[in-house]
Amino acid sequence: MKNKLFYADYHIPIYLIMKINSIKQPLVILKDINVKLSQNILQDINLTLYPNSIITIVGPNGGGKSTLLKVLLKLLTPTSGEVIHSKNLRIGYVPQKIHIDHSLPINVRKFLSLKKGIKKTDIEEALALLGIAHLSDSNMQKLSGGEMQRVLLARAILNKPNLLVLDEPTQGVDIIGQAELYQLIHQTQQKLQCAILMVSHDLNIVMADTHEVLCINQHICCAGTPEIVSNNPKFIQLFGNQFSKNIAVYTHHHDHKHNIHGDVCCRSEQHFDNCTHKEQ
Numbered sequence: 001m002k003n004k005l006f007y008a009d010y011h012i013p014i015y016l017i018m019k020i021n022s023i024k025q026p027l028v029i030l031k032d033i034n035v036k037l038s039q040n041i042l043q044d045i046n047l048t049l050y051p052n053s054i055i056t057i058v059g060p061n062g063g064g065k066s067t068l069l070k071v072l073l074k075l076l077t078p079t080s081g082e083v084i085h086s087k088n089l090r091i092g093y094v095p096q097k098i099h100i101d102h103s104l105p106i107n108v109r110k111f112l113s114l115k116k117g118i119k120k121t122d123i124e125e126a127l128a129l130l131g132i133a134h135l136s137d138s139n140m141q142k143l144s145g146g147e148m149q150r151v152l153l154a155r156a157i158l159n160k161p162n163l164l165v166l167d168e169p170t171q172g173v174d175i176i177g178q179a180e181l182y183q184l185i186h187q188t189q190q191k192l193q194c195a196i197l198m199v200s201h202d203l204n205i206v207m208a209d210t211h212e213v214l215c216i217n218q219h220i221c222c223a224g225t226p227e228i229v230s231n232n233p234k235f236i237q238l239f240g241n242q243f244s245k246n247i248a249v250y251t252h253h254h255d256h257k258h259n260i261h262g263d264v265c266c267r268s269e270q271h272f273d274n275c276t277h278k279e280q
């Protein structure tokens, strides 16, 4: 069980990460994003992504998660608001769905080489990193759900991204395969030292490696560490108490908070509730 006060495997306290982030240049800033199509899809979304951060987006079906990713990727222009990309931003994207024309047989190597400016060595490296070198001559149409997701992930890392955007990366993968795939995503993040923004319904699996959870239902309902979000009444209202309890099994219960300087404050429950320096 991981101690959620610490960042990934490095045992760096989260308050320190927040301090470090404050001096890092953001990769992406979303400012006051609103999307209105036939109805309001997203309202007043503000989000800043920093290098190496791992953020998981959860929310009900139709809550606007995929739309938010499309806005961030500049595939969809928001009705109002601003999307700012850093100059050095390199994005790798795994979409929720991909259409492969069954009348055009294509093998994995050829599929990966369709991406512009990609060298043979980039493809070999990506296949090796994701443990699918043996699939390089396989027909795309014949891949299993898990193999397909690994190939899509391989395609997303061909340009050595510093931000990986994943929209439900375990679609069509069985429960054992899901845990393996998330582990692979985590290893890939460590290897590439990239940030991850991921939509997932499997918060109980991904939370150990997630720094921040955003719960979205048109607007940001709640945000924070998995522990904070899973205890938030708005999250419990959306996902139910049992889901929240399942997540809580993985969390570290602590009786204090740190103020913005990293000092421990508010030890008792009562002080905690009244504390003006709660972690956000």
Ligand SMILES: Nc1ncnc2c1ncn2[C@@H]1O[C@H](COP(=O)(O)OP(=O)(O)OP(=O)(O)O)[C@@H](O)[C@H]1O
Pocket (backbone or CB within 6 Å): 037, 038, 041, 059, 060, 061, 062, 063, 064, 065, 066, 067, 068
């Ligand atoms: N092009 C469009 N025109 C009109 N409405 C749209 C369009 N694209 C998406 N929507 C609507 O926007 C809402 C949010 O869709 P979105 O796909 O972002 O939700 P989501 O949270 O990713 O859902 P899910 O978890 O089911 O994948 C939905 O009600 C959807 O029907």
